[in-house]
Amino acid sequence: MVAIITLLVLLFSECGAQIQCSQSELETENQLRELRAMVLELRGKLTGTQKELRDTTTALHDTKTELAGVKARLATTETEVVNLEKEISKKPKVAFSAGLTNSGPVKAGSSELSLVFTKIITNIGQAYSSTTGFFTTPVKGVYYFRFTVLDMLESRRMTILMFKNKEKLMGLAEYDTDGKETYLSGGVTLQLDSQSSDTDNASGPTHLDVSAELRELREQLTATQTKLQDTITRLDAEKPKVAFSAALTNSKYVQAGNTEMNLVFTKIITNVGEAYSSTTGFFTAPVRGVYYVRFTVMDYPFSAWMDIKMFKNQEQIFFLADHEAQGHLYISSGVTLQLEVGDVVNMRLPAGKRLYDDHNNQCTFTGFLLFPL
Structure with a gap:
């Protein structure tokens, strides 16, 4: 009887051990499945991260390209603003009128006489000299010149010449016999050159933060474009x-x-x-x-x-x-x-x-x- 009971106890002990072993294996398998799922999930995330990195790299390249374009537009706009402001503040002002003399007749001798109009009426820019009679071009541009001369002709010819440097531009003559006033008048438009020139150079800083620099440049471009439009409007309104x-x-x-x-x-x-x-x-x-x-x-x-x-x-x-x-x-x-x-x-x-x-x-x-x- 005792032997039978001992045998039963042993049988029950072995069964319990087998049950515990099966449960441990089941837990291990579950853990393995969870690990496999985590690995798959991580692989998916890694694939997504790699794609996001590629997209970010492409976006960074596009942003740098846009940045270069914005820099170019900003430089162009700033140049336009500078040029307009120069036009407003530094536009050359040149105009003159002068009378010949208060001394009555002016007569050439045996050679041509360079006329000196001594009585300044207007001389904006001081380009005309009442000492030499020369108008000297201060800036390259297109100029309009006009003259009127008078003489009391008594059976003789009145002749007047206009020169640009050493080149004769105009030669007008009139003849009268009654000894009364006779006028000669003429005008011409001339393109004249000057020896002066202006050179402007400009450069700008470089920033490492591309996105921040792009935002800053966009703001500068907007502000500069606004300033340009305001300058154009002001120039048109004030002129x-x-x-x-x-x-x-x-x-x-x-x-x-x-x-x-x-x-x-x-x-x-x-x-x-x-x-x-x-x-x-x-x-x-x-x-x-x-x-x-x-x-x-x-x-x-x-x-x-x-x-x-x-x-x-x-x-x-x-x-x-x-x-x-x-x-x-x-x-x-x-x-x-x-x-x-x-x-x-x-x-x-x-x-x-x-x-x-x-x-x-x-x-x-x-x-x-x-x-x-």
């Missing part, structure tokens, strides 16, 4: 636009009485800025600056004198006269004037004199702003 032309009348003869007559050119051709009044005949300077003003008048004098005057405020700028025994006669001239705000320019007809105009606009008064000061 005054003034120009006028007007003809005298359709009523044919205009004659002064016993006193000097203020001429009113009633037929507006152009009046940008509304600075010329067809009611008063006055051009009133709307801004401080340098203006070019000219006129042409005509009559059939029939052995009478034709006279004309130009005034700046109460200062006489021109008094021109001519004589013709028969037919029609023109007088024409122009001048560069520095005017302050409110200064007025007008034409006057001396007492007893007359002019002729009709639908053909033979008599005109013209002016325009060259540049503000």
Whole structure:
């Protein structure tokens, strides 16, 4: 009996051990499966990380390319801003007018005489010398030159020459026999060079943080583009636009009485800025600056004198006269004037004199702003 009980105990002990062993193996297998799942998950994450790294590398390359493009656009925009600011602040201002002399006749001897116009009327930029009579180009550009000369001809020829350096540009001549005033007038547009030149260099810093630099450059580009647009808008708004032309009348003869007559050119051709009044005949300077003003008048004098005057405020700028025994006669001239705000320019007809105009606009008064000061 005792032997039987011992055998049963042994059998039960072996069964318990087998059960415990099976449970341990099962747990190990579960752990292995979990490890395999973790490895697969890590492999997936690693694959995703590698793809993300490749995408990041590509994005970094694209960002560097965009950065280079933004740098180039920024440099171009900043250059445009600099150039515009230079145009505003450093635009050359050149204009002159001068009268010849107060000493009466000026005569050449046995050789050509270089004329020295000694009476400075306007000399913005100081490019004209009243000592030498030379205009010297301060900057490369296109210039307009005009002259008017007069002599009392008594069966002789009046000749005038214009030179650029040593090159003769113009040679005009007139002949008259009555000993009265005879005018010669001419003008030309010239492209002239200067020896001066300007060189600008620019460079910028390099940043290691590409993304941060890109953001900074984008902000700079936006700010610079805004500044450029503001500069363009300001330049356009601040630059005054003034120009006028007007003809005298359709009523044919205009004659002064016993006193000097203020001429009113009633037929507006152009009046940008509304600075010329067809009611008063006055051009009133709307801004401080340098203006070019000219006129042409005509009559059939029939052995009478034709006279004309130009005034700046109460200062006489021109008094021109001519004589013709028969037919029609023109007088024409122009001048560069520095005017302050409110200064007025007008034409006057001396007492007893007359002019002729009709639908053909033979008599005109013209002016325009060259540049503000």
